[in-house]
Amino acid sequence: MAQIYNFSAGPAVLPASVIRQVQSELVSYKNSGMSIMEISHRSSLYTDMEAEAEKNLRKLMSIPDEYDVLFLQGGGTLQFAMVPFNLARKNKRAGFIDTGHWAQRAIEEARLVPEIKADIVASASSTNYTTLPDVPNLEKEYDYVHLTLNNTIEGTMYRELPNALNGQILVGDMSSNIMAQRYNVGDFGLIYAGAQKNIGPAGMTVVIVKHELLDDRPELPAMLSYVKQAAKHSALNTPPVFAIYVAGLVFKWLLDQGGVDEMQKRNEKKAEFLYNYLDSSRLFSAPVKKDARSITNIPFVTGNEELDQRFIVAAQENGLVNLKGHRSVGGMRASLYNAFPFEGVQKLVEFMEKFEQSVGGNR
Amino acid sequence: MAQIYNFSAGPAVLPASVIRQVQSELVSYKNSGMSIMEISHRSSLYTDMEAEAEKNLRKLMSIPDEYDVLFLQGGGTLQFAMVPFNLARKNKRAGFIDTGHWAQRAIEEARLVPEIKADIVASASSTNYTTLPDVPNLEKEYDYVHLTLNNTIEGTMYRELPNALNGQILVGDMSSNIMAQRYNVGDFGLIYAGAQKNIGPAGMTVVIVKHELLDDRPELPAMLSYVKQAAKHSALNTPPVFAIYVAGLVFKWLLDQGGVDEMQKRNEKKAEFLYNYLDSSRLFSAPVKKDARSITNIPFVTGNEELDQRFIVAAQENGLVNLKGHRSVGGMRASLYNAFPFEGVQKLVEFMEKFEQSVGGNR
Numbered sequence: 001m002a003q004i005y006n007f008s009a010g011p012a013v014l015p016a017s018v019i020r021q022v023q024s025e026l027v028s029y030k031n032s033g034m035s036i037m038e039i040s041h042r043s044s045l046y047t048d049m050e051a052e053a054e055k056n057l058r059k060l061m062s063i064p065d066e067y068d069v070l071f072l073q074g075g076g077t078l079q080f081a082m083v084p085f086n087l088a089r090k091n092k093r094a095g096f097i098d099t100g101h102w103a104q105r106a107i108e109e110a111r112l113v114p115e116i117k118a119d120i121v122a123s124a125s126s127t128n129y130t131t132l133p134d135v136p137n138l139e140k141e142y143d144y145v146h147l148t149l150n151n152t153i154e155g156t157m158y159r160e161l162p163n164a165l166n167g168q169i170l171v172g173d174m175s176s177n178i179m180a181q182r183y184n185v186g187d188f189g190l191i192y193a194g195a196q197k198n199i200g201p202a203g204m205t206v207v208i209v210k211h212e213l214l215d216d217r218p219e220l221p222a223m224l225s226y227v228k229q230a231a232k233h234s235a236l237n238t239p240p241v242f243a244i245y246v247a248g249l250v251f252k253w254l255l256d257q258g259g260v261d262e263m264q265k266r267n268e269k270k271a272e273f274l275y276n277y278l279d280s281s282r283l284f285s286a287p288v289k290k291d292a293r294s295i296t297n298i299p300f301v302t303g304n305e306e307l308d309q310r311f312i313v314a315a316q317e318n319g320l321v322n323l324k325g326h327r328s329v330g331g332m333r334a335s336l337y338n339a340f341p342f343e344g345v346q347k348l349v350e351f352m353e354k355f356e357q358s359v360g361g362n363r
Numbered sequence: 364m365a366q367i368y369n370f371s372a373g374p375a376v377l378p379a380s381v382i383r384q385v386q387s388e389l390v391s392y393k394n395s396g397m398s399i400m401e402i403s404h405r406s407s408l409y410t411d412m413e414a415e416a417e418k419n420l421r422k423l424m425s426i427p428d429e430y431d432v433l434f435l436q437g438g439g440t441l442q443f444a445m446v447p448f449n450l451a452r453k454n455k456r457a458g459f460i461d462t463g464h465w466a467q468r469a470i471e472e473a474r475l476v477p478e479i480k481a482d483i484v485a486s487a488s489s490t491n492y493t494t495l496p497d498v499p500n501l502e503k504e505y506d507y508v509h510l511t512l513n514n515t516i517e518g519t520m521y522r523e524l525p526n527a528l529n530g531q532i533l534v535g536d537m538s539s540n541i542m543a544q545r546y547n548v549g550d551f552g553l554i555y556a557g558a559q560k561n562i563g564p565a566g567m568t569v570v571i572v573k574h575e576l577l578d579d580r581p582e583l584p585a586m587l588s589y590v591k592q593a594a595k596h597s598a599l600n601t602p603p604v605f606a607i608y609v610a611g612l613v614f615k616w617l618l619d620q621g622g623v624d625e626m627q628k629r630n631e632k633k634a635e636f637l638y639n640y641l642d643s644s645r646l647f648s649a650p651v652k653k654d655a656r657s658i659t660n661i662p663f664v665t666g667n668e669e670l671d672q673r674f675i676v677a678a679q680e681n682g683l684v685n686l687k688g689h690r691s692v693g694g695m696r697a698s699l700y701n702a703f704p705f706e707g708v709q710k711l712v713e714f715m716e717k718f719e720q721s722v723g724g725n726r
Contacts, residue, residue, distance in 0.1 A: 002396070003396070004395070004396035004397065006396075006397050006401055008401070008402075008403045009403075010403075010601060011400065011401055011402060011403060011404060011601065011604055012401065013397075013401050013402055014398065014400055019389060019390055019398050019400070020390070022389060023386055023389040023390060024383060026385060026386040026389065026718075027382055027383070027386060029689075032367070033365070033366070033682070033684075034367065034369050034376075034684075035377065035382050037374060037377055037382070037563075037564040037565075037609065038371070038374055038375065038376050038377055039368055039371075039374060040371045040372075040373075040374060040685050041374060041565070042690075043685070050699075065446035069533065073436035073437050073438070073566065073603075074436050074437055074441075074586050074600075075436070075586075075600045075601055077585055077586050077599065077600040078436075078437075078584075078586040080584070080585075081584035081585075081586060081587065089688050099617065109584050109585060111581050112583060112584045112585075113584065116479070178397075191675065194600075194601060196601050200400075201400040201604065201605045202400075202404070202601045202602065202604050202605070203436060203566045203567070203602075203603030203604070203605065203606055204602055205565070219475050220475060221441075221443070221444035221475045221476065222440055222442060222443075222444075222472060222475075223437050223438075223441040224444065225441050236440065237438045237439065237440040237557075238373060238438055238557060238559050238565045239564070239565065239566075240436075240562045240564075240565055240566030240603065240606070241374055241564065241565050242565070242566065242606070243603070243605070243606075244568055303721060319396070321397075321407070322403055327405075
């Protein structure tokens with residue numbers, strides 16, 4: 001079977017060495033005679049594994065001690081509801097920066113939580129989300145302000161936090177660039193990320209939350225309550241053991257590779273290589289304005305839907321898979337997460353050059 | 364490494380052939396060049412796999428067409444809240460049969476859902492949950508009545524549904540005996556089960572719900588809404604792909620073995636073998652009354668905590684692992700789910716006989 005390169009936005013490519021390790025120890029985890037899928041979550045086999053995963057994540061992201069680290073279920077979409085359930089208590093009002101699809105989903109879900117007001121305090125809708133919005137100084141009292149650090153579909157990314165948000169309790173959705181770009185955890189009240197892009201297999205969500213924000217919460221159903229989950233160290237009920245295990249191996253791999261700063265450097269190199277080609281191509285172009293461009297999710301188009309479709313099919317046949325853009329925007333998208341190798345970007349650009357020549361370079 | 368037998372109550376033993384298949388195709392699922400952990404949930408690789416898993420589950424449990432089958436996250440504990448959020452709408456009142464720890468957890472969580480009343484309509488507390496309670500004819504109007512079919516901790520199980528519940532909308536927690544004991548799905552409005560006992564790895568929950576019960580629900584956050592999950596065929600957001608995949612392999616294995624009736628027969632044989640020994644032993648005994656005994660979870664004690672502890676340690680040293688009873692009741696517990704082999708029960712009884720001899724048979 002020929003080598004393939006998987007550009008999926010998530011579930012996404014994992015480090016090959018991690019998959020091989022999972023495979024090699026799948027029948028008997030640490031010589032226990034049991035698969036990792038069969039071990040009790042009350043055994044030290046599990047608690048040691050979980051503790052090491054958390055320790056390594058703390059190291060990778062330099063998470064201060066006053067933050068709890070939770071490994072939950074339900075993906076980013078459950079966080080869209082859990083965050084307002086737990087954090088929008090005093091003023092019952094949260095601010096949202098509208099950077100596109102996933103930010104809007106966060107707003108919709110917050111509005112379904114009883115009594116919560118969700119204000120859009122800034123929006124990039126006027127540029128069709130090809131830029132990041134200017135954020136005004138906020139006057140209303142918000143329990144928190146929600147920011148999507150990387151917009152998986154639109155391909156925009158915050159490299160720096162907006163100055164105007166200084167002093168607000170920030171909630172960051174880092175689902176598509178956690179540990180791919182360095183952020184300062186101390187700037188946030190809460191960070192969440194679905195696992196299936198830069199962390200591990202789908203079915204696990206990382207939540208990093210400042211412990212003081214969890215005090216004095218009202219009674220919520222256990223699975224919706226950060227404070228109850230934190231009190232039981234994410235094992236309030238049976239945790240997603242396998243997903244946490246694989247995530248732990250990915251954390252270890254990231255440390256071995258040189259950590260978040262090294263990953264960011266590699267991601268910038270991969271992204272630059274593709275953007276340079278896109279900016280010079282007469283066929284393909286990147287819709288996102290330069291200062292807003294994501295390093296992990298790079299949408300591009302030919303400007304002709306039929307040609308886009310031909311390109312996606314031809315690329316697939318050449319082992320460059322999952323390049324189709326999100327159904328809401330069309331076109332193509334290359335997701336270049338931490339585990340995606342530089343060679344794959346080179347192969348993609350080579351293939352795009354050939355395709356461009358074959359259609360005569362006309363958009 | 365010597366063969367071990369894993370008596371864990373969950374996560375629990377999986378069929379050895381399933382684990383070997385996962386291992387063999389882990390690097391490249393169906394020759395895609397991608398691991399099952401890396402495939403997109405919008406690809407046919409995923410949707411075909413999910414559809415086959417659902418088809419086989421429907422076959423195994425004879426699920427009528429008017430029921431939706433959902434593969435969700437969050438375990439039974441999230442269902443404790445989702446069921447009242449979704450089904451306790453008209454009367455805002457549900458009845459609960461108190462059969463022990465997990466039934467009580469379901470009651471506690473229902474009471475945390477705003478405006479919901481949760482009545483205990485029958486309880487086995489007077490026998491310390493070693494029996495199943497008599498259920499009176501219910502006069503109040505309940506939106507549903509909740510029943511824990513198998514009590515993992517106490518070791519009791521309903522073989523038949525209580526007559527008095529006829530005509531009520533029944534919600535069944537089958538977490539620890541789904542597909543281990545035959546029930547008629549048509550008797551229930553909703554059935555739920557965490558995966559990690561008889562289905563697959565932790566991190567997935569099966570919900571089987573009569574479609575008509577989902578009409579006209581108010582707006583709930585998406586991840587808490589059955590109707591929204593059903594509309595998107597459990598892929599409202601990224602589903603727990605790996606857990607669903609392994610569950611699908613287990614469903615296939617169950618069909619190959621002869622289905623639920625065959626599993627029930629084997630489980631009865633395994634359980635009878637252990638109960639027969641327990642009832643004849645001078646050292647060990649089973650606390651549960653005969654007509655209430657579970658075939659999947661069998662608690663037993665020596666009557667002496669220090670001796671229990673010695674037994675657990677000695678068994679562990681002999682490859683009989685995870686026999687410790689739940690921390691809330693102590694003693695021992697043998698969980699004999701579908702994938703647990705008869706030989707393991709024979710080994711356990713042999714070992715118990717030797718242990719009994721070694722301590723002189725005195726309780």
